[in-house]
Amino acid sequence: MIGNISRPRFKGRINQPGWGVRLLALVSLVLVACASSEQITATDLWGRPSPGSATNAAFYGTILNHGAELEELVAADIEICGQTELHKSTLDENSVMSMQHVEKIVIPPGEMIQLEPGGLHIMCIDRQADLDPGDLIPIGLQFANFGELSVEAEIREQ
Numbered sequence: 001m002i003g004n005i006s007r008p009r010f011k012g013r014i015n016q017p018g019w020g021v022r023l024l025a026l027v028s029l030v031l032v033a034c035a036s037s038e039q040i041t042a043t044d045l046w047g048r049p050s051p052g053s054a055t056n057a058a059f060y061g062t063i064l065n066h067g068a069e070l071e072e073l074v075a076a077d078i079e080i081c082g083q084t085e086l087h088k089s090t091l092d093e094n095s096v097m098s099m100q101h102v103e104k105i106v107i108p109p110g111e112m113i114q115l116e117p118g119g120l121h122i123m124c125i126d127r128q129a130d131l132d133p134g135d136l137i138p139i140g141l142q143f144a145n146f147g148e149l150s151v152e153a154e155i156r157e158q
């Protein structure tokens, strides 16, 4: 008997969305397209949890330049940090990691820049609050042409 269980069959017509649904989907698509036509976007910003005595923290993410002009990230501001700087980590010939302050991060038109561990990052110096998993930390990104972009970084383990 087990092999003879008949499953309900849906005819194709039932699964076809009506034109109203399709129109809604189209409108949503257009809205998404408009939202992403911002000249500069920053996505997936994050930082590691850092409770306790550590005084510094780093933030990472992806910055995209959708515009036709070259853009420069010139500063970042995080309220819970005494000082916020743009940094770049480098590995020297002895495999020693060090980081330098950079004046700006250049984002060519149509390209994206990855801020990531071991590379470019936003450095939080003199951290004044714990960073716990799930926290959303507001960051102000200052661009040379675009101006200020407000984003939030999620605190998580990678």
Ligand SMILES: [Cu+2]
Pocket (backbone or CB within 6 Å): 058, 087, 088, 099, 121, 122, 123
């Ligand atoms: Cu750093």
